[in-house]
Amino acid sequence: MKNDKRLGRAKAIVLLSGGLDSATTLYYARDKGFLCECLSFDYGQRHSRELDSAKRIAKSAGCGHRVMKISLPWKGSSLLDKNIKIRGAKGRRALAGNSIPDTYVPGRNIIFLSFALSFAEAIKAKAIFIGANAVDYSGYPDCRPAFYTAFGSVIRTGTKCGVEKMPVKIMTPLINKTKAGIVELGSRLQVPFELTWSCYAGGLNPCGRCDSCFYRSKGFIEAGIPDPLFIQEV
């Protein structure tokens, strides 16, 4: 999507979790000239560490930031239910199979995109950026290109902006990148990696064992760039 700076800066909503991918996406959108409004969700995650990261990243990028609280009253994911154990190093297994991990939160990205869409229509933003990635990922169905294509047709058919032929665009700049490619892009855009948080667990340091730590570590190692968050065993 071309952002014509002569017409003034177009607004964009950026879904910001506080992780590596969403931070890189924010810096990418900003680099393309968009006036970014960040949106994060407090949805009953096990810890608030990533929301703290999101806050700091939005501030470092000089962008607006809102946190929406949406406590889902139902369970069904190890990310929400402390009684379900997060299984370690799932990523390594997922590389072989194609199963959906227990960290899947039913409908999560659909809910997030719906709110972003509502926000976008309310402030007349042109685009929603989301750091979904379908290469080095855990197998979540709501991270794959087909889902974003389908959501695009929801916008075209089910919103005022869509009916008026000016649909908000869903932008997934990382969707086909490897994790190393994301680290390289983030590095070029000077993303403050030290502020990001990817680990599913809270704590002072990343656990180094969960799916998210596994892919992050893989990305930094393959890109040959040190991860400021922890010492890597290469």
Place this chain on the structure above:
Amino acid sequence: MKNDKRLGRAKAIVLLSGGLDSATTLYYARDKGFLCECLSFDYGQRHSRELDSAKRIAKSAGCGHRVMKISLPWKGSSLLDKNIKIRGAKGRRALAGNSIPDTYVPGRNIIFLSFALSFAEAIKAKAIFIGANAVDYSGYPDCRPAFYTAFGSVIRTGTKCGVEKMPVKIMTPLINKTKAGIVELGSRLQVPFELTWSCYAGGLNPCGRCDSCFYRSKGFIEAGIPDPLFIQEV
């Protein structure tokens, strides 16, 4: 969708606003044998009258009921913003034109369906019922068949149940009915019309002037059935 009672009752989520259409939809789903869980939203409406109605209707139908609070921190609709006046008798004008009224809430049904979908996956429900209607309606884009078709492809591509080829079905039994047809169906199903609330304004009695009152009144008059909520000027 056939609900095979020999296999036990399948669960369904019913989006229940408290109005005529959603109440009729609930009674329809229940009549089809579904074990219904009702879901309502407290999203910053001007009044809580319809939520009280929803509560009573769910109780009268003997179904579970949850109210989710999702205050949108942005405005953009006369239903949410008391500074924007709700324009009266919009329906009569909408019959001639095709404009989207100021009561449109950006992304509302998309947000509602996303939560319903999340709930459905969490409790393994087979269907989501929504009382959308695209005949005697105000012109909201998220009430038309094309939108529900598009949302169906979001479910097939972006959820665990979809990937596993058991997608939750979106059921819109009223979509092609006239308001009179809805009143007739509701009457057959013994919907407690006296508990429903359709008016955009709060108060003890319906205003009789807003879009929603207009269509409701039209439906009861054309069906030749008295509306227990107010005396009609025929």
